[in-house]
Amino acid sequence: MPVNNSEFSWFWFIGSVIADIDHLFVLYSYKIFSWDKLIDAIKFEDKYRIHFKTKYMHSIFGAVATTIPILFISREGALYYFVAYLIHLVLDWPDIDEKQYFYPFKKKVRGFLTIFSKPEIIFTILLLGFYFYQINLF
Ligand SMILES: [Zn+2]
Numbered sequence: 159m160p161v162n163n164s165e166f167s168w169f170w171f172i173g174s175v176i177a178d179i180d181h182l183f184v185l186y187s188y189k190i191f192s193w194d195k196l197i198d199a200i201k202f203e204d205k206y207r208i209h210f211k212t213k214y215m216h217s218i219f220g221a222v223a224t225t226i227p228i229l230f231i232s233r234e235g236a237l238y239y240f241v242a243y244l245i246h247l248v249l250d251w252p253d254i255d256e257k258q259y260f261y262p263f264k265k266k267v268r269g270f271l272t273i274f275s276k277p278e279i280i281f282t283i284l285l286l287g288f289y290f291y292q293i294n295l296f
Contacts, residue, residue, distance in 0.1 A: 167235070167238050168235075169228065169232065169234075169235035169236070169238040169239040169242070170238040170239070170241075170242045171242070172239065172242075173225075173238060173239035173240065173241070173242030173243045173246070174242035174243070174245065174246050175246070176215075176224060176243065177211075177215045177216055177220060177221075177243060177246045177247065177250075178215075178246075179215060180210070180211065180212040180214065180215035180216065181210045181211075183212070184208060184209070184210050184212065188206075188208055197274065200273050200274070201272070201273050201274050203255050203256070203273075204256075209255065209256055210255065211250060211255060211256075211257050213258035213261035214261070216247060216250060216257050216258070216259065217247075217257075217258055217259050217260065217261040218244075218247070218259060218260065218261075219261045219262065220243075220261075221240055221243040221244055221247070222240075224239075224243070225239055225240040225243065228240075247259060249285070250269075251267065251269050252269035252270060252271045252278075252281065253269045253271050253273055253278065254268055254269050254270060254271055254272050254273065255268070255269075255273060256268055
């Protein structure tokens with residue numbers, strides 16, 4: 159994750175992935191331990207009434223709340239962490255599953271891409287291509 163002078167930043171890396179820690183809590187609380195059940199539950203969240211992206215982690219509230227402790231470690235690191243967290247939320251936005259980004263407000267957002275659908279996979283590959291192009295890998 160090139161951020162500061164193209165150096166790797168743990169703050170940036172952790173900020174970009176930490177929001178998905180709520181998936182682990184959801185998997186554990188609904189006892190989803192098989193691969194098939196996981197894929198099915200992620201694809202059809204509404205059918206199972208499971209929301210993998212919780213209001214606590216997939217929200218601006220989650221970004222702010224988890225950035226505050228980082229401020230005591232490094233102000234610059236906290237900025238990287240917070241921005242990476244927000245980018246994570248923006249990249250999750252196009253997915254069709256329900257998200258409550260503005261928690262504690264009740265407003266819910268949904269994107270247009272069905273999880274694991276062809277358009278979502280193509281979108282992901284395009285983003286990966288853009289990422290690798292940006293870091294001059296190709
Ligand atoms: Zn996410």
